[in-house]
Amino acid sequence: MGAFRSYRLRLQRKRWLIRAFRKRREMTCVVDRTKDIAPTDILSFTTLRNERVRLPYFFDYYRKQGVNHFFMVDNNSDDGTREYLEEQPDVSLWKSEASYKRSRFGVDWLNWLQYKYAEGHWSLTVDVDEFFIYPFCDTRPIRALTDWLDASSIKSFGAMLVDMYPKGRLDERPYTEGQDPFEIAEYFDSGNYSIKRNAIYGNLWIQGGPRSRAFFPEKPQGAPALNKIPLVKWEKSYAYVSSTHMLLPRGLNLVYDEWGGEKASGCLLHAKFLDTFSAKANEELTRNEHYAASAEYKAYAAGLADDPDLWTKWSERYINWRQLEILGLMSKGNWA
Amino acid sequence: MSIGFIMMVHTALDRVSQTARHWASSGCPIVIHCDKSVPKKEFEAFTDSLADLENVSFTKRYRCEWGTWPIVAATIEAAQQMLKTHPDVGHVFLASGSCLPLRPVQELRAYLEARPRTDFIESVTVEDVTWTKGGFDSERFALRFPFSWRSQRYLFDRYVALQRLFKFRRRVPENLTPHLGSQWWCLSRATLSAILNDPNRASYDRYFKRVWIPDESYFQSLVRLHSKEVESRSLTLSKFDFQGKPHIFYDDHLQLLRRSDCFVARKIWPHATKLYASFLSNDPSVTKNAEPNPSKIDRLFSKAVDRRTLGRPGLYMQSRFPNNDWENGKTCQAYSVFGGFSDVFVNFETWLSKTVGGRVHGNLFAPDRVHFAGGDTVYNGCLSDSALTRDQNPKAFLTSLIWNTRGERQCFQYSPADSQDIAQFMASDPNAQISVVTGAWAVRLFQTKINSSVIRKEAARLQTIEAKFLDVLRSPHCKARVRIWTLADFVEAPMEHLQEIIDETSPRSRRRLNEAPRMADLDGFGRFLQTLKNQGMNPYLAGDFPVGSAGTVQDSDPQRPYLVK
Numbered sequence: 001m002g003a004f005r006s007y008r009l010r011l012q013r014k015r016w017l018i019r020a021f022r023k024r025r026e027m028t029c030v031v032d033r034t035k036d037i038a039p040t041d042i043l044s045f046t047t048l049r050n051e052r053v054r055l056p057y058f059f060d061y062y063r064k065q066g067v068n069h070f071f072m073v074d075n076n077s078d079d080g081t082r083e084y085l086e087e088q089p090d091v092s093l094w095k096s097e098a099s100y101k102r103s104r105f106g107v108d109w110l111n112w113l114q115y116k117y118a119e120g121h122w123s124l125t126v127d128v129d130e131f132f133i134y135p136f137c138d139t140r141p142i143r144a145l146t147d148w149l150d151a152s153s154i155k156s157f158g159a160m161l162v163d164m165y166p167k168g169r170l171d172e173r174p175y176t177e178g179q180d181p182f183e184i185a186e187y188f189d190s191g192n193y194s195i196k197r198n199a200i201y202g203n204l205w206i207q208g209g210p211r212s213r214a215f216f217p218e219k220p221q222g223a224p225a226l227n228k229i230p231l232v233k234w235e236k237s238y239a240y241v242s243s244t245h246m247l248l249p250r251g252l253n254l255v256y257d258e259w260g261g262e263k264a265s266g267c268l269l270h271a272k273f274l275d276t277f278s279a280k281a282n283e284e285l286t287r288n289e290h291y292a293a294s295a296e297y298k299a300y301a302a303g304l305a306d307d308p309d310l311w312t313k314w315s316e317r318y319i320n321w322r323q324l325e326i327l328g329l330m331s332k333g334n335w336a
Numbered sequence: 337m338s339i340g341f342i343m344m345v346h347t348a349l350d351r352v353s354q355t356a357r358h359w360a361s362s363g364c365p366i367v368i369h370c371d372k373s374v375p376k377k378e379f380e381a382f383t384d385s386l387a388d389l390e391n392v393s394f395t396k397r398y399r400c401e402w403g404t405w406p407i408v409a410a411t412i413e414a415a416q417q418m419l420k421t422h423p424d425v426g427h428v429f430l431a432s433g434s435c436l437p438l439r440p441v442q443e444l445r446a447y448l449e450a451r452p453r454t455d456f457i458e459s460v461t462v463e464d465v466t467w468t469k470g471g472f473d474s475e476r477f478a479l480r481f482p483f484s485w486r487s488q489r490y491l492f493d494r495y496v497a498l499q500r501l502f503k504f505r506r507r508v509p510e511n512l513t514p515h516l517g518s519q520w521w522c523l524s525r526a527t528l529s530a531i532l533n534d535p536n537r538a539s540y541d542r543y544f545k546r547v548w549i550p551d552e553s554y555f556q557s558l559v560r561l562h563s564k565e566v567e568s569r570s571l572t573l574s575k576f577d578f579q580g581k582p583h584i585f586y587d588d589h590l591q592l593l594r595r596s597d598c599f600v601a602r603k604i605w606p607h608a609t610k611l612y613a614s615f616l617s618n619d620p621s622v623t624k625n626a627e628p629n630p631s632k633i634d635r636l637f638s639k640a641v642d643r644r645t646l647g648r649p650g651l652y653m654q655s656r657f658p659n660n661d662w663e664n665g666k667t668c669q670a671y672s673v674f675g676g677f678s679d680v681f682v683n684f685e686t687w688l689s690k691t692v693g694g695r696v697h698g699n700l701f702a703p704d705r706v707h708f709a710g711g712d713t714v715y716n717g718c719l720s721d722s723a724l725t726r727d728q729n730p731k732a733f734l735t736s737l738i739w740n741t742r743g744e745r746q747c748f749q750y751s752p753a754d755s756q757d758i759a760q761f762m763a764s765d766p767n768a769q770i771s772v773v774t775g776a777w778a779v780r781l782f783q784t785k786i787n788s789s790v791i792r793k794e795a796a797r798l799q800t801i802e803a804k805f806l807d808v809l810r811s812p813h814c815k816a817r818v819r820i821w822t823l824a825d826f827v828e829a830p831m832e833h834l835q836e837i838i839d840e841t842s843p844r845s846r847r848r849l850n851e852a853p854r855m856a857d858l859d860g861f862g863r864f865l866q867t868l869k870n871q872g873m874n875p876y877l878a879g880d881f882p883v884g885s886a887g888t889v890q891d892s893d894p895q896r897p898y899l900v901k
Contacts, residue, residue, distance in 0.1 A: 139588035144605060151581060160654040191717020191740035194729035195652055204657055207728075210718070217722035227654060256657045260664040262647040265655035312714040328651045328739060334577050334644030336636050 013248035016239040020111035026098035027109055033092045034117055041068035042142055044124040047106030049075040051128045055084055056178040058128045066141035073109045075100050100289040107240050118234035122146040125230050125244045133321050134266035135332040148335055157231040158255030159266035162188050163209045165273040165310040174275045181271035187315040190327045203246040203253035210310045215299040224296055228268055229255055264333030267324050337426030339364050342414040345433030346371035348606035349382040352433040356386055358616040362441035365391040365422040369410040372399040401484055403549040419529055429522040434603035440618040444599050455527045455563045456571045458517030459556040476548040477514040478505045509543050517556040520572035530562035573598035573630050575637045578645055583637050587611055598628040652735055666765040667738040672747040672841055673768055676776025681853040692841050694745030701754035716740040730758040752777055752801035763808045768816035771837050775823040775878025779856055782864040792873045799877055824879025
């Protein structure tokens with residue numbers, strides 16, 4: 001990487017930060033509990049819209065794993081999401097009525113909150129339907145991981161998105177509040193992922209899984225990206241570039257080993273494909289607030305009309321992180 | 337006689353306080369050195385928490401930066417204080433704040449009382465050390481290191497380079513042979529006081545002040561001058577990873593630690609509540625009173641280091657994406673690629689799967705779709721049969737297939753009509769066994785029974801592609817196990833060639849082939865080739881077929897022409 005290119009990336013990073021600064025006006029604070037944050041707290045950052053039914057389990061899960069404070073940006077919910085969040089003792093809530101798309105799918109808003117509040121903290125950026133799995137997550141809290149990352153001088157931790165789906169039609173088993181979504185969406189694709197390296201940002205670009213298989217067989221390059229770097233020891237100079245797929249400075253994207261070894265990594269189990277999905281997909285089609293003119297949702301709507309079952313006889317039923325590790329979707333690296 | 341513990345602490349003081357209380361109330365005097373960087377308020381709270389224990393004392397606080405002399409200075413001071421104030425101490429045990437006793441104090445006491453003159457200290461000469469990190473082994477003792485590695489890295493590096501340039505070597509004090517070893521030791525009173533009261537100590541101290549990481553060499557070297565009985569191992573279980581940073585123990589290591597029978601382990605994660613709750617007890621019923629045996633833990637951690645440095649061969653994933661030729665195995669196991677065989681033989685795939693027992697696919701790289709075994713539309717790992725998905729990243733497709741089917745050999749057909757992007761990769765992969773009958777595509781064209789310029793063009797196209805593929809296979813960079821025959825050569829003695837391939841594919845079965853695949857009917861094939869030639873296209877890859885015959889001997893039984901008895 002030459003000096004010119006790295007200077008351009010620097011400018012680009014500044015641009016995202018300035019944009020985040022500008023976009024901060026689109027948010028109004030509803031509840032500010034940031035005074036409760038201790039210097040070593042682990043923070044999480046989320047943008048959401050109409051996800052009331054998912055929230056109880058989301059908080060249950062991440063509180064148990066040891067997230068200390070939740071930053072939530074509510075984008076125009078009208079299903080009680082905001083009221084629920086206001087009551088949570090460890091949530092600081094912002095609302096925004098501005099366009100999700102024009103905030104680059106919430107990235108600008110979260111970049112600003114992270115700039116303001118996350119410095120020096122481990123920051124986990126997840127959606128409400130993403131559940132962070134890391135090595136030993138059944139016996140060790142996230143703090144064990146972040147302490148180890150600190151001791152190893154590692155600043156960012158990769159976790160690939162793994163799309164989970166049920167057997168049978170999506171609407172066959174409705175999701176009830178507080179339920180573990182992976183009791184329903186218990187299957188995943190274990191080995192159909194395609195990885196390429198992004199020469200500019202240095203991150204890996206991963207595609208595949210059930211979404212590529214079922215919705216994009218004719219246009220695989222349009223399938224959604226699955227690489228994510230959700231856990232970062234935040235500094236004021238950092239900025240997410242596109243969702244949590246990549247960051248600047250680009251060194252943070254090097255969460256993979258290039259010399260044959262394996263770095264430690266996790267997975268984000270994605271509970272997107274529940275009975276709530278088709279309603280969401282239809283709504284997003286009309287709202288048109290998603291990536292690439294909601295192309296993804298158009299493909300889903302078409303795919304689901306034909307054959308609403310994502311399950312195949314080769315689908316793997318989720319057991320635990322060790323299974324994901326053995327299948328090669330994540331790695332312990334040298335953490336033992 | 338009792339054991340005195342020196343504790344070097346700088347963080348997680350609540351846990352230190354717990355551990356110190358455990359040892360002190362079991363009758364072991366404690367001297368604690370707390371790093372100067374700990375804020376005064378915290379330090380006072382810490383001393384207050386242990387104020388009720390009269391056998392716990394504190395020493396002057398030094399600022400101990402990693403790998404620098406003050407650590408040794410603090411240790412010396414603590415040791416002096418220990419020997420002076422506790423005359424009944426028989427052994428002095430150096431521990432850190434993140435150490436945890438794994439066995440009851442009475443067992444450790446009995447162990448040391450049975451070995452009153454033994455000094456437990458890992459002490460190895462520089463030549464024998466394999467674990468030093470950062471390239472300094474003998475240079476640790478030959479150069480000067482006045483700058484901090486952590487905070488003055490630039491000066492550190494420059495000064496080392498300068499000394500190397502001028503071939504500067506320090507003189508090691510007389511009698512002293514530099515030794516290295518774990519920082520955590522347990523020395524007998526006699527040895528420790530001999531070290532501290534050595535008349536030459538001032539010169540040794542002067543020397544070690546400029547040695548790199550003196551805490552791993554000061555006592556380790558001096559003990560060799562004074563000890564009668566060095567047991568070169570540490571009683572503290574402490575493992576280091578590939579970067580030289582200690583492995584950390586968590587609650588889920590409880591059973592492993594229990595079974596190791598070691599006396600003390602480090603580092604313990606400060607929040608490992610279960611470990612602290614279970615091990616800070618003197619209940620003898622949980623241990624077996626055996627010799628320390630950390631081999632299981634050794635294995636666990638060395639496996640972790642292998643995982644980090646070598647990884648799993650043939651795996652490409654989010655945190656392992658090796659550069660070209662750094663894969664340590666391009667694919668995870670052997671597979672077979674057959675070129676032209678399904679043209680030469682009828683139902684070759686069925687025959688092959690019966691014979692070798694692995695999974696036999698059709699043309700995985702066919703232009704229309706992926707022809708998985710049994711015509712499946714989805715295969716192991718949910719691989720899709722979409723040709724577009726496959727061609728978007730053929731390498732990912734193949735490596736995923738081989739990874740997903742670990743334990744089962746994969747065989748597939750590959751022809752010049754297929755997507756050729758994967759050829760280079762397969763040729764560079766030692767796991768690939770590639771067998772090609774060149775020109776066999778002509779058989780398929782021949783079977784269409786059409787004889788027109790369309791066929792001629794198609795033949796020319798396939799031949800060009802196959803020639804390119806052969807160039808790749810014959811290149812000096814090719815690492816695959818390659819066999820190439822022309823069609824004419826192959827049909828001379830097909831069973832011999834098949835036997836050779838099968839023997840390599842499943843070496844254990846080692847049986848003669850008794851059922852031969854049925855050969856395609858080649859009556860008039862020579863004529864067909866000649867026609868192509870007459871039209872101006874030379875199918876040279878097929879070899880020399882005599883015009884007017886099927887090429888070779890035809891037995892009386894055309895169904896099973898080459899049954900080998």
